[in-house]
Amino acid sequence: MKILVTGGAGFIGSHVAEAAVEAGHEVLVVDDLSNGRTENLPPNADFHPIDIRNRDVFRELAIHFKPDAISHHAAQASVTLSVREPLLDADVNILGSLNVASVALECDSRLIFSSTGGALYGEVPEGQTAGEDWPALPLSPYACSKASFELYLRAFGQASGLRYTILRYANVYGPRQDPHGEAGVVAIFLQRLLRGEPIQVNARSQAGDDGCVRDYVYVGDSVRANLAAFEGALDGRTINIASGVATTTRMLAERLVGLVGNPAVVDDGPHRPGDLERSVLDPAVMVSILGEPTPLERGLTATTEWFRNQAQLP
Secondary structure, rough: EEEEOOOOOOHHHHHHHHHHHOOOOOOEEEOOOOOOHHHHHOOEEEEOOOOOHHHHHHHHHHHOOOOOEEEEEOOOOOOOOOOOOHHHHHHHHHHHHHHHHHHHHHHHEEEEEEOOOOOOOOOOOOOOOEEOOOOOOOOOHHHHHHHHHHHHHHHHHHHHOOOEEEEEEEEEOOOOOOOOEEEEHHHHHHHHHOOOOOOOEEOOOOOOOOOOEEEEEEEHHHHHHHHOOOOOOHHHEEEEEEOOOEEEEHHHHHHHHHHHHOOOOEEEOOOOOOOOOOOEEOOOHHHHHHOOOOOOHHHHHHHHHHHHHHHHHO
């Protein structure tokens, strides 16, 4: 198959591109390198540094390539930036994504959309997990733009027969995650711990508590979902890619401290305005199709070793 990966030099997209190459697919990566890095690219993928908002150039490239499937990961992914610059967020995540959808229609390609479960459902009450049938309650422009494009996909599916899959990711972590991003707490903690620097647990609601509750899912599970979607196994589906396990920031910190094995200072920090207190997703649909998610301990161990190896490079 021919697979086009937008945002394929970024964290999740590069793992998808790499797995697609390893599976024997012909892979074309498009990334404007605003966040992606060329060193993330698999060696056998064709790469073009293109912004998806550049409609004519993107369309010409895609039509020449004729992809069987498009894995769409290119996005403005900062919640903070979306609040500060909502027009930019909409320009990339809605108008840029519409360029991708129009090309998918013209090329008769499957479109796999990297959406957000962590931001889309809003606050998830204690003891509950958000299933795909939960109402969307976006609390940031970023979440609004993701929810909006989901609606466009459903409309195109009904009106034009677009074959699509919506993957709602929980908090994805793993090798290559950017420690400078606002959502990459695993990467942030690991980089600091390996340097012998203190880490900080921001309060969930009051100073000194265990921090926000999140659903951490290993990047390999996102890859498995994309590979299945390329084959048509998930056509028309909206699926949470998640673990369903509630993990506080302090629990995460303690596990990583143990894996790194260095003495560590864990400070208490204030609540960050805009942070959801609790976000945990229901992975039942994913499990029924793809199997069980990667256990947190296994995923954190693999991620720790990758960051340790990076720290040792000259």
